[in-house]
Amino acid sequence: xxxxxxxxxxxxxxxxxxxxxxxxxxxxxxxxxxxxxxxxxxxxxxxxxxxxxx
Amino acid sequence: xxxxxxxxxxxxxxxxxxxxxxxxxxxxxxxxxxxxxxxxxxxxxxxxxxxxxxxxxxxxxxxxxxxxxxxxxxxxxxxxxxxxxxxxxxxxxxxxxxxxxxxxxxxxxxxxxxxxxxxxxxxxxxxxxxxxxxxxxxxx
Numbered sequence: 001x002x003x004x005x006x007x008x009x010x011x012x013x014x015x016x017x018x019x020x021x022x023x024x025x026x027x028x029x030x031x032x033x034x035x036x037x038x039x040x041x042x043x044x045x046x047x048x049x050x051x052x053x054x
Numbered sequence: 055x056x057x058x059x060x061x062x063x064x065x066x067x068x069x070x071x072x073x074x075x076x077x078x079x080x081x082x083x084x085x086x087x088x089x090x091x092x093x094x095x096x097x098x099x100x101x102x103x104x105x106x107x108x109x110x111x112x113x114x115x116x117x118x119x120x121x122x123x124x125x126x127x128x129x130x131x132x133x134x135x136x137x138x139x140x141x142x143x144x145x146x147x148x149x150x151x152x153x154x155x156x157x158x159x160x161x162x163x164x165x166x167x168x169x170x171x172x173x174x175x176x177x178x179x180x181x182x183x184x185x186x187x188x189x190x191x192x193x194x
Contacts, residue, residue: 009121012071030069033129038120039070 001025003045013039064145065112067181068126068137075123077176078113079141081156081189108183110139110156116167116175124167127179131165139181139189151193158189 004023007013013034016022021043026034028048034040035047065076086104094100117123130137141156142149149155160181169175183189 009070010119011074011121014069015071029135033068033135034070037125037129039126 001045003031003048004043005040006043007039008041009037009039058143060143062144062146064140064142066138066140068130070121070126072114072123072126073145075115075117076112077115080111081108081141082111083108083189106188108158108189110141110158110160110181110189111178112181113176113178116169116177127162128165131162134161136161136184149192149194154191154193156189156191158183158187159185160189
């Protein structure tokens with residue numbers, strides 16, 4: 001299931017510029033790292049890791 | 055692509071664009087030289103290409119903010135994570151035969167930030183190819 005993210009870091013993520021929203025199905029480990037370091041945030045949808053743990 | 059002055063390069067690590075935090079990039083790709091020389095009248099050596107060792111070294115500016123250089127690279131090193139690496143010579147032009155993109159999955163096996171008084175905080179990071187696909191240039 002695809003999730004909508006917003007780039008909140010100072011540089012582009014996955015070819016999306018800071019402030020831009022994008023919808024993607026990111027690899028769950030990449031998603032976790034990017035969320036933890038503040039590159040992106042989830043706008044709509046849920047974190048993949050959390051989905052699996054629940 | 056004619057001769058160029060490098061200033062539009064694009065460097066992406068773990069899907070994050072770190073171009074503005076980097077000032078040099080250098081690929082190293084080396085096949086082991088295996089000596090298969092036999093007795094011969096000229097005394098010449100004969101070699102075959104053996105295993106391949108590949109890495110890319112990038113000189114980064116030290117930046118310790120959220121989602122900046124240290125926040126991206128240190129966890130990759132600490133956790134022995136394999137991440138994607140990309141280098142495109144010209145970020146303003148599409149990938150193609152005259153603007154090939156280097157891609158591969160790498161690990162940050164060593165990590166050594168530091169600083170010198172009065173100088174720009176920079177340090178080199180080596181990305182070592184970590185799977186069978188290695189580091190290769192793509193034109194599409």
